[in-house]
Amino acid sequence: MKMRFNTEDAFVQRIEGAIEKNVSLATYNTFRFDYCAEYFAIADTLDSLKALLAWAKRFQQTVTMIGGGSNLLISADISGLVIINRLAGIGAREHSGNLVSLTVAAGENWHQVVEYAVTQGWYGIENLALIPGTAGAAPVQNIGAYGVEIQNTLARVQVINKNTSDVYWINAKDCGFGYRDSYFKGQWKDRLLITSIELSLKKQSELLLSYGGLSERIEGKPTLQAVFDTVCRVRSDKLPDPVVLANSGSFFKNPIVSQVQHKKLKERFPSLVSFPVEEGFKLAAGWLIDQAGWKGKQYKGVGVYEKQALVLVNYLETNAAPLLELETQIKQSILDQYGVQLEREPVQLPLNVGGQH
Numbered sequence: 485m486k487m488r489f490n491t492e493d494a495f496v497q498r499i500e501g502a503i504e505k506n507v508s509l510a511t512y513n514t515f516r517f518d519y520c521a522e523y524f525a526i527a528d529t530l531d532s533l534k535a536l537l538a539w540a541k542r543f544q545q546t547v548t549m550i551g552g553g554s555n556l557l558i559s560a561d562i563s564g565l566v567i568i569n570r571l572a573g574i575g576a577r578e579h580s581g582n583l584v585s586l587t588v589a590a591g592e593n594w595h596q597v598v599e600y601a602v603t604q605g606w607y608g609i610e611n612l613a614l615i616p617g618t619a620g621a622a623p624v625q626n627i628g629a630y631g632v633e634i635q636n637t638l639a640r641v642q643v644i645n646k647n648t649s650d651v652y653w654i655n656a657k658d659c660g661f662g663y664r665d666s667y668f669k670g671q672w673k674d675r676l677l678i679t680s681i682e683l684s685l686k687k688q689s690e691l692l693l694s695y696g697g698l699s700e701r702i703e704g705k706p707t708l709q710a711v712f713d714t715v716c717r718v719r720s721d722k723l724p725d726p727v728v729l730a731n732s733g734s735f736f737k738n739p740i741v742s743q744v745q746h747k748k749l750k751e752r753f754p755s756l757v758s759f760p761v762e763e764g765f766k767l768a769a770g771w772l773i774d775q776a777g778w779k780g781k782q783y784k785g786v787g788v789y790e791k792q793a794l795v796l797v798n799y800l801e802t803n804a805a806p807l808l809e810l811e812t813q814i815k816q817s818i819l820d821q822y823g824v825q826l827e828r829e830p831v832q833l834p835l836n837v838g839g840q841h
Contacts, residue, residue, distance in 0.1 A: 503539065503565070510802070512568060513553035514616065514726035514733075518802040521548075521566035528570040528591070530679060534649045540565045547646050548833060549677050551591065551618030555625055555732055557830040559804040569620055571679055574600065578687075585639065586683040590620025594627075602712045607689035608637040610708055611698075613715040616726060616733060620678040624668040625829070626661045630715060631695030635661040641668075642680035651679065663766075664737050664829055722792045730798035731789065732830045735811070736769040739824050749822060769826060770794035776817050783810045 507524035510516050523545060527533035540547045546564030550556065571591035578584050584606050588597050598613045611630040612622075621627075622634045623641050638656040645651075660667035668678060691711050693699035699706065702714045724731050741749070746765040750756050753775070757768035773779065773793035780790040782799070784806035789795040796807060815826045 503536075507566075509550075509553075509558055509562070509566065512550055513556045513558050514730060515557060515798050515804070515807070516730040516802075517558050517798070517804045519558050519804075520561045522561070522563045523565040524568075525565065526568045526570050528572065530571065530644075530651065533567065533569075533571070533644065533677075533679065536565065536567055537644070537646055537649050541647065547677075551621040552593070552616055554616035554726060555621060555830050557732060557804060557807070557828070557832045559808065559832055560834055562834050569618060569677075571620070576604070582686050582688055584685045584687060586685055587680060588619040588683065589680050590618060590642075590678045592619045593617075594619050594622055598712070601683075601685055602708055605708065606685040606687065607691070607708060608632075608685040609634075609683065610712045611692060611695075611715055613712050614719040619681055623656075623659060623661075623666055623678060623681060624831070625664050626666050628664070629719075630698050631692050633661070635659075637683045637685060639682045639684040641678055642682075643672075643676040644679050646675055646677060653682075663740070669831065723795060724789055724791075724797060729789075731795050734769075734794045734829050735796040736773070736794060736814075736826045737829050738766045738769045739772075739826060740764055740766050741824060745823070749824075753822075767824065772818050772822055772824065772826075773814060776814075776821055778814055778817070783813075786810055788814070 504524045505522065507521050508518055509521055510518040525536050527536055537547060547567060548562055548564065549567045549569050551569045569591045571589040573589040574592060574597065575587045576584055586601060586606070594617050595614050597619055598609050601608070602610050609632070611632040612627060612634065615627050615629060623638060627634050635656060640653045640655050641659060642651065642653050660670070668676065691706055691708065693702070693706060693711070698711070698714065701718055702710050704710060723733065726732070740761060740763050742764040746758060750758075757771040758765045770793045773788065778788045779793040781788050785801035786796065786798050786807045787810070789797050796810065798807065801807070811828065818824055818826050
């Protein structure tokens with residue numbers, strides 16, 4: 485069903501086609517849960533996004549924007565307007581010296597951005613290869629892998645205010661980045677949408693190979709391309725392709741515990757996998773879940789991936805209820821066995837449905 489515009493508003497008139505009503509979001513989230521958007525549209529230019537926001541404001545509709553849908557848990561129908569971010573474009577400025585500024589529209593595929601940078605010979609994001617999703621979603625979660633987080637190379641983020649349609653840049657240092665967290669996921673989530681990012685890359689740099697045994701996995705000389713290829717190979721070996729098996733990647737954050745709690749756990753579980761961080765120690769959530777016996781378990785059409793216990797997968801369900809039940813069971817199991825509270829990584833939509841998001 486189409487809803488055509490009937491208004492004099494200049495921004496709204498720029499929308500070509502129509503806003504659709506009651507559209508399934510099954511193909512717009514990698515868990516493939518089949519919930520509907522009350523209103524639905526795709527934004528492929530900044531002007532079209534402004535027009536959609538103007539329409540939503542005029543008709544008092546809430547706005548939810550989805551990128552690649554790869555770090556998302558849709559658990560109910562979404563009221564208001566759902567916008568699919570398809571903003572496109574990549575531009576680079578080489579500075580005198582060692583730096584390159586890479587500006588990327590929020591709807592660009594993140595892995596393709598990494599591949600482009602490596603092809604150009606620019607260092608900084610090669611460890612973040614094959615992370616699904618869009619460039620605009622990367623700062624929200626402060627994505628990370630193999631000792632690198634997006635905040636390490638992010639210079640600034642372009643945003644649009646949902647209420648005013650003002651577009652402006654925010655310096656990365658002001659975005660409240662933490663472990664898989666940012667102000668975009670927290671205090672800014674109802675107000676700001678990311679439209680573009682700017683990365684600060686290097687023409688020459690040392691490769692970061694110390695995390696996750698990356699150096700031992702590289703075949704031959706450790707070059708920029710070799711690191712990229714190795715990360716792709718390792719991730720492909722242990723993580724399911726969401727196109728083949730529905731999932732949202734890592735479902736749980738690696739919990740951080742105090743030095744005191746870590747010492748007690750290490751005494752009880754000598755093979756505990758952990759990494760020192762400023763706050764204490766980061767525990768490998770996948771190890772905890774695996775040791776608790778969950779790896780490969782299936783439950784009502786969903787389950788824990790057989791090769792990586794950190795990943796929950798959807799085999800055949802169209803609704804999220806069984807996955808939420810499985811999540812609750814795993815969390816309680818880990819709390820009972822280790823005294824550690826796991827936290828979900830994917831963002832839950834709608835935001836007002838049950839528990840954390």
